[in-house]
Amino acid sequence: MQFRLDTMAREAARLQAASADPQCAYLYDLPALRRHVEGVVAQLPEPCEMFYAVKANAEAPILDALEGRVAGFEVASGGELALIRERFPEVPVLFGGPGKLASELSLALELGVELIHVESLTELERLARLLEPGDRRQDILLRMNLATDNLPSTTLTMGGVPTPFGIDPDDLETCLAFLERHPGIVLRGFHFHLISHQLDAEAQLRLLGDLFRQVEHWREAYRLDIDQINVGGGIGINYREPGRQFDWQEFCGGLARQLAEPRLRRYRIRFECGRYLTAPCGYYLMEVMDLKRNHGQWFAVCRGGTHHFRTPAAQGHDHPFVRLPGRGGDGKALARTRVSVVGQLCTPKDVLARQVEVERLAIGDMLLFTLAGAYAWNISHQHFLRHPAPIMHFIDDDRVDDEENA
Ligand SMILES: Cc1ncc(COP(=O)(O)O)c(C=O)c1O
Missing domain, CATH: 2.40.37.10 (Lyase, Ornithine Decarboxylase; Chain A, domain 1)
Structure with missing residues (x-):
């Protein structure tokens, strides 16, 4: 930019x-923001979608500049959810983040969100109680805290190590068994946000390769009917060497090659970037x-x-x-x-x-x-x-x- x-x-x-x-x-600089985001989105291969993580900057003119240029907004609190729904009643919203209150989940059901990114079994239980009684349904992704060989260490690592974020893969079977008993909660796929401050396009491609392989493994092993993978945000900004930024073009080229694999055609791939879009x-x-x-x-x-x-x-x-x-x-x-x-x-x-x-x-x-x-x-x-x-x-x-x- x-x-x-x-x-x-x-x-x-x-x-x-x-x-x-x-x-x-x-x-x-709003015109520069619009051009930057249009460029970022235009390079993403099919079938990828870019959401904006509102936590990065929720100033109203910024949100207005992004609306229509991104596929929707990722919110991480009842406050962000209310702000987005008040401003954009129809826009697709993803509700993620740790420590969701029952009242916030209830607000999400009331205002309507496309997906809830569930962080734990407790959160699944909380959601199930809110959906009872009746035949209400809510689509979700399970946010997983995955350790992979290709998880680089940055100053903000959120996965692959003990953190409060996401579900330990050891607990996945318990969550899936719970979902079997609660058909109102519809599992659409998996969510990962394992690091922020990623500056290396090749390393990010290797990480995504691991995520895609893991999701396919789970789909086959547990016979899941899923069609979404959210790979989070985390694309960094190089503050120390501003002339050397994440190579988005190279990244998108490599991603297109990965996604050409027939097994991955079933998935819609979603990003929810914050810093890289508005910094x-x-x-x-x-x-x-x-x-x-x-x-x-x-x-x-x-x-x-x-x-x-x-x-x-x-x-x-x-x-x-x-x-x-x-x-x-x-x-x-x-x-x-x-x-x-x-x-x-x-x-x-x-x-x-x-x-x-x-x-x-x-x-x-x-x-x-x-x-x-x-x-x-x-x-x-x-x-x-x-x-x-x-x-x-x-x-x-x-x-x-x-x-x-x-
Ligand atoms: C779940 C989740 N998604 C997306 C983001 C946005 O990250 P970034 O601004 O690094 O793209 C964050 C940031 O903490 C996050 O926790």
Whole structure:
């Protein structure tokens, strides 16, 4: 996905000019999001479908931009489910995630979801109680926690090791026996979300190959009438080396070759990606308020911080940014030096990038953090210190919507 840095710089300057205080904001490039998602979906081979994992970013303009471009939405709570159903009454919805309340399952039955991704035998029992009495039916997938030879280790591994996610394959027979006794719950296939932050297309293809083989084995061994495999999300974004991203084209080519196998033709293959779809369209903007040297290191103290943009702290990386020349402060500037970019919080953990080389940096300049459109604002500890929220600035060609939350 292309960054439109000139457009972002123009909008950043406009926001800065409109504010007497130093500025911080999220900028979202909606046309770029639409193009990116269209490109991603267009390359997927038949019979694959891309759903969007709402947890990555549930801002309304983002959801609106995605609706109609993805096959539907994956929700992981009653809150996400209600949000999507209120906005899109007809769109296909998949309801996954651990720890579903009986009231959330009940809401899913009431509002209608295409599939529930069931995480445990207890959840199956809970669902069965809700479906009784009567002849109501609900399609499900069983989410499995599978160990495979080709499960790479990333910073966010959710399967193949002891985690609270999914069903241990040792318990599959018990779940299938329960389903035999409860015909209202219709097993349509299996769900896997084993890792996030996958950056290697070949490794992901090997993993999917394992999943397909395993599902076929279960289908034959248990004589299952199933037609769906959900392979989860987990395609990563390379924050450390932004020039080297997951090779989606290579991945889709390899997937097409795998899916040409006649045994797999019965399956609809579903993805539910979050980060890979929305991270590139978002930018977090901070204005430099102070430049100070402390025990031999330079710090740029900026408006905002990890209470708005926790992604680098959560992932432990130096987040990539671009310097935009700003309003000009009191003349203090650094040239060709290393600097740590920090926010306004009273904690040494409020760091967005550590000792990175800058060509030039002045008070009043703005730092534009790229790849900030997923797991960013919505995973941040927004009320810590009670600083105001950033401006949410949605750029849609000539139409620019400002939603000032401050
Ligand atoms: C079950 C499930 N599906 C999909 C996703 C989306 O993952 P990602 O944003 O890495 O694509 C997650 C993320 O945690 C998840 O837990």
